[in-house]
Amino acid sequence: MASVVANAALKESTAMFRATVKADVLKHIVEATSTLVDEAKIHITTDGVSLKAVDPAHVAMVDLSLGAKAFESYEAGDLELGLDLEKFKDVLKLAGSADTVKMEYHKDSHRLVMRMGNLVRRVGLVDTAGMPDPKVPNLNLPNKVVVSAEELHRAIKGSESLSDHVTVIADPEFFEISAESDLDALNLRLPKEELIELEAAERTKSMFSLDYLSNMIKAVRSGGALTMHLGSDYPVKMEFDLADGNGHCVYLLAPRIETD
Amino acid sequence: MASVVANAALKESTAMFRATVKADVLKHIVEATSTLVDEAKIHITTDGVSLKAVDPAHVAMVDLSLGAKAFESYEAGDLELGLDLEKFKDVLKLAGSADTVKMEYHKDSHRLVMRMGNLVRRVGLVDTAGMPDPKVPNLNLPNKVVVSAEELHRAIKGSESLSDHVTVIADPEFFEISAESDLDALNLRLPKEELIELEAAERTKSMFSLDYLSNMIKAVRSGGALTMHLGSDYPVKMEFDLADGNGHCVYLLAPRIETD
Amino acid sequence: MASVVANAALKESTAMFRATVKADVLKHIVEATSTLVDEAKIHITTDGVSLKAVDPAHVAMVDLSLGAKAFESYEAGDLELGLDLEKFKDVLKLAGSADTVKMEYHKDSHRLVMRMGNLVRRVGLVDTAGMPDPKVPNLNLPNKVVVSAEELHRAIKGSESLSDHVTVIADPEFFEISAESDLDALNLRLPKEELIELEAAERTKSMFSLDYLSNMIKAVRSGGALTMHLGSDYPVKMEFDLADGNGHCVYLLAPRIETD
Numbered sequence A, B, C: 001m002a003s004v005v006a007n008a009a010l011k012e013s014t015a016m017f018r019a020t021v022k023a024d025v026l027k028h029i030v031e032a033t034s035t036l037v038d039e040a041k042i043h044i045t046t047d048g049v050s051l052k053a054v055d056p057a058h059v060a061m062v063d064l065s066l067g068a069k070a071f072e073s074y075e076a077g078d079l080e081l082g083l084d085l086e087k088f089k090d091v092l093k094l095a096g097s098a099d100t101v102k103m104e105y106h107k108d109s110h111r112l113v114m115r116m117g118n119l120v121r122r123v124g125l126v127d128t129a130g131m132p133d134p135k136v137p138n139l140n141l142p143n144k145v146v147v148s149a150e151e152l153h154r155a156i157k158g159s160e161s162l163s164d165h166v167t168v169i170a171d172p173e174f175f176e177i178s179a180e181s182d183l184d185a186l187n188l189r190l191p192k193e194e195l196i197e198l199e200a201a202e203r204t205k206s207m208f209s210l211d212y213l214s215n216m217i218k219a220v221r222s223g224g225a226l227t228m229h230l231g232s233d234y235p236v237k238m239e240f241d242l243a244d245g246n247g248h249c250v251y252l253l254a255p256r257i258e259t260d
Helices: A002-014 A023-034 A085-092 A149-159 A210-218 B002-014 B023-034 B085-092 B149-159 B210-218 C002-013 C023-034 C085-092 C149-159 C210-218
Strands: A017-022 A039-045 A048-054 A060-067 A073-076 A079-084 A100-106 A111-116 A119-124 A143-148 A165-170 A174-180 A185-191 A197-199 A204-209 A225-230 A236-242 A247-253 B017-022 B039-045 B048-054 B060-067 B073-076 B079-084 B100-106 B111-116 B119-124 B143-148 B165-170 B174-180 B185-191 B197-199 B204-209 B225-230 B236-242 B247-253 C017-022 C039-045 C048-054 C060-067 C073-076 C079-084 C100-106 C111-116 C119-124 C143-148 C165-170 C174-180 C185-191 C197-199 C204-209 C225-230 C236-242 C247-253
Touching: A017 A023, A023 A060, A023 A085, A023 A100, A023 A236, A023 A247, A079 A085, A085 A119, A119 B149, A143 A149, A149 A165, A149 A174, A149 A185, A149 A210, A149 A225, A149 C119, A165 A210, A165 A225, A204 A210, A210 A247, B017 B023, B023 B060, B023 B085, B023 B100, B023 B236, B023 B247, B079 B085, B085 B119, B119 C149, B143 B149, B149 B165, B149 B174, B149 B185, B149 B210, B149 B225, B165 B210, B165 B225, B204 B210, B210 B247, C017 C023, C023 C060, C023 C085, C023 C100, C023 C236, C023 C247, C079 C085, C085 C119, C143 C149, C143 C165, C149 C165, C149 C174, C149 C185, C149 C210, C149 C225, C165 C210, C165 C225, C204 C210, C210 C247
Parallel strands: none
Antiparallel strands: A017 A073, A017 A100, A039 A048, A039 A079, A048 A060, A060 A247, A100 A111, A111 A119, A119 B185, A143 A197, A143 A225, A165 A174, A165 A204, A174 A185, A185 C119, A225 A236, A236 A247, B017 B073, B017 B100, B039 B048, B039 B079, B048 B060, B060 B247, B100 B111, B111 B119, B119 C185, B143 B197, B143 B225, B165 B174, B165 B204, B174 B185, B225 B236, B236 B247, C017 C073, C017 C100, C039 C048, C039 C079, C048 C060, C060 C247, C100 C111, C111 C119, C143 C197, C143 C225, C165 C174, C165 C204, C174 C185, C225 C236, C236 C247
């Protein structure tokens, strides 16, 4: 009899979520995701939260996870929450980066209740029924480059006045990103010794849309490093850590195929 | 004979105004007033300056005074000056906040001459003939709350994406400001011990337009406190000090009446 | 035979340009020039670089020179390069103010190659064929005033809401700049002792367009001094130093003639 009650309580608790986290961690997640989609389905388990999303043009994907250790306190069962990311971003503006946010899922009202100091914000959730569960493809990318996001960002910013795409080369000796217009050209070539890491058995070359690339690199916090996995005319897989290593973000971006 | 000359000189001097003041004090007054009106009639006496104004929609009123002690030097008789507040704001941009502004009324040209360092700005005045002399109504408001303007401002900023008005409750135990939309809600509830002061014999509740409230609270300098006097479905009277306590600003704001 | 080879190498080298300079020096030059023209013809010699340009309305002229000492390294022959100033400004945004820029003219591709750290930007040049070689007129201006650009800038900023032009007076005792509208007026009068220098044998008075004047004064770095040479209803010649005294910029601005 006692076990039946306990079981019912257990089932009930599987749909629960109660956690405390630095506002800055939430802000970073929203930044990294909202560059691709307006709404996202958050998977919550006892181990942490995660989300996968594909942009409307099906050119890019984000696969983000945040372990329970990224939170100051964390209690959760199995749960899926649909978030309007623009709204969530606005709510987070009410907290300073160093402030702490308490979140709790209220099952009855189907709302996420967020507490920032004395301020209580009940956030209506989005129906997750129609939202896809994208499968992250298993890519076999031969080359790996670890590079300062800041240096990359400068090259991408400088490319935007020349073109809508860049060419990215990984070579056993160097990593290069370049763009050109009729009269002008830009390239950033980083020799192996100026990269954090370079593992390239063969030279690979792909072209990528500047719009996507620029937004993705902005999501790496300044001073951070970005790991790129590259092939020839193949998607790039980019990854970086979140929340002091307690979270991780992976982007996939399809190549542009040269047609001239 | 001597006394006749002295008398004439006295009469003449009653229309005089010559004062020196920190630019920041003038900037604060203009901020607090221009949120409601474009032009204002300034009353000048030997004791200081004051102004009363009602916004064009007759929803809000400002009653502001600045004692002679708020000035670094002050000589004045009885005088009324009509100010174009946008123009006055522009003129004050020529001075840094810590700079001193010398003002003098030139009766013959009917201009206010403002000196900031070597810069002299003669400011044309507005005719005060048509300007009303609003009477400040004597309200009997049962509850009084003194609250940090910063905390209030955060709640109001967060409410703006949800609604065009907020509900304000003063209770013997707490003060609360809240807003809601179909799916979302925000509330800031400050218990008595987190308020600077709370005197509430009974619970009162009123609704106010966010536009007005937001602008009025912006006029309290950061770090400052705001005193609110509240009733049920009654105007709110809000007051705060200016110029290190040598000035005072009172706002009245009519309630919005619930109709559903 | 040896001398023939040497001669050919010499001729070849006359069209060369290879120099290293602080990004800030280039930014300053572009700021000072782009206020008048979109494109400029740069004259390069062994002694340094210079440019002269007239604005499309033929109201103002800039005559700018930068000695070889303004560069950290400098090797050049005789060369003329046509620069798109907006593009050049964008390229310089890729460098921090304290960064160093290496420039090299590539004759074969007719491009200026700019290196900022690992970033290489090949900049297409503009055809200089149609570009005029303006002659700087030899003006005989009786009065000279050296004034703080910051004080002047404040007066000009304050004049913009009153008029589209200012009146500038140089007098043996003072320098004055003033503007007025129907109701309002502004003037900055600096007595001789508050000027850095004043040499005025007679009083002169001219009117100048605020648009031009405002942009020209912005080109003087904050904290800097501006030398003005003035006559009556005559162009003003304004000059200031660049690159720690290793460069110099001269503006000429035609007067507006009073017609009322």
